Amino acid sequence: MGNVNTSAGLRRPSGECREVLSPGQERRAAWLAAFRTVRDETERRAAPLSPEDQVIQSMADASPAKWHRAHTTWFFEQFLLGPHDQEYAAFDSRFAYLFNSYYVTAGPRHERPKRGLITRPDAHEVAAYRAHVDAAVQKLIESAEAARLDRLIPILEIGLNHEQQHQELMLTDILHAFSQNPTAPRYDPGWRPPEFTRGRPDDAILEGGAYALGHDGRGFSFDNESPRHDVLLQDARIGRRLVTNREWLEFMAAGGYAAPALWLSDGWATAQAEGWTAPGHWRKVDGVWFSMTLGGLKPVDPAAPVCHVSYYEADAYARFVGKDLPTEAEWEVAAGHGLLEDAFGVVWQWTRSAYSAYPGYRAAPGALGEYNGKFMVNQLVLRGSSLATPTGHSRLSYRNFFYPHHRWQFTGLRLVDYAA
Secondary structure, eight states, X not given: OOOSOOOOTTOOOXXXXXXXXXXXHHHHHHHHXXXXXXXXXXXXXXXXXXXXXXXXXXXXXXXXXXXXXXXXXXXXXXXXXXXXXXXXOOSOTTHHHHSOOSOGGGOOOOOGGGGGGOOXXXXXXXXXXXXXXXXXXXXXXXXXXXXXXXXXXXXXXXXXXXXXXXXXXXXXXXXHHHHTSTTOOOSOTTOOOOOXXXXXXXXXXXXXXXXXXXXXXXXXOOGGGOSOEEEXXXXXXXXXXXXXXXXXXXXXXXXXXXXXXXXXXXXXXXXXXXXXXXXXXXXXXXXXXXXXXXXXXXXXXXXXXXXXOOHHHHHHHHHHTTOBOOOHHHHHHHHHXXXXXXXXXXXXXXXXXXXXXXXXXXOOSSXXXXXXXXXXXXXXXXXXXXXXXXXXXXXXXXXXXXXXXXXXXXXXXXXEEOOO
16 A cells, blocks of 8 residues: 555546536536545545454544544535435434534534444444445535535535545554554555655744734635734744654653653653653564554654654653744744745644634534534644645645644654744
8 A cells, every 4th residue: 555645635636538528517527526536535544454443442532443434424414415415315313323523513422432332333334324425425416506516515625624634533543553452463564654854954044024824715724724814923943854763762862751840740740640751652672662653563763753742742852952842823934935844744743832713713603613613722733744644635724733642643843943
């Protein structure tokens, strides 16, 4: 399978068209192709997993692969087919309860920490569920008149982007499960790490001033990327490159995990309670550090960007070297001006910005309004994208967010310095 970051995302398929289509027909065909591409990518990522793999839930924050496949299908059933297709017949009325996630407005749901107990429906029945919904969505899009299609496409688009988020989670969640298996199973024997910039380039100069932050209105975005607004930055130097494993090993060798003065109070308590002495998924074998990857257990490459570190660890490392984590505004401005290397496709990068609403933000009405807005507290923003992010799903203004103790995602860091 190779590098997993290979899906076509939401980009329009290339190639010649054998028949001349009207603009309306071309638009309809493009969205149907995008729908099939995204849905197929989910199944491609699930293909290496056995039925036993697909039911495991290694912690409350993770979900079984089978659940991800079903939940993304429920999303189209709940928000597209149910309200907009009077002829649609639900595949199984019980699935609305089993595969809702956190949409309280949509109805009751199975407890998140107990998703791994749903051994039935099995993986084959979930595949039948996906096929049932796929056929109904295709029929709906093919038959909708132009005005109705205009109303359907925004829902279809958010559903596809929602599914791409779960495609990434499918990989992070199964990797977390595999990392706890003493036999170190391989998700993909042909997996290879992403390309990254080697060497030690100088920091980039980030000039202070007023800059626009947030989505510019071109193409899709989630609601938390808007409204676009001005921010004021001070002069800084920002790391062109990501912090590497070599640098992290120096932090470890210097006792960074045993130095409470470097840590936030909550971070120190978490590190002690969890017994952290190295990044997530690392284990020492015969005195050598290895990391659990999608290709199995691999020796830690000192030149590679460090991965699977929490915000607490990233903040402690920044203190260790006398620098800071960038704000999300600094990251977006620097990336937008081409100052950052490996901004996308390697690791998500922690910022020190709290995940909160931009000035003037209002959540959408109804259940879809629960998508982002209600999580805007007690989490930190990450920017960029990772090796598991589907192609076409990343953009400059994308705001990922996790709790500061989370480190099962593909998360790393770069640094900023304000010294003259």
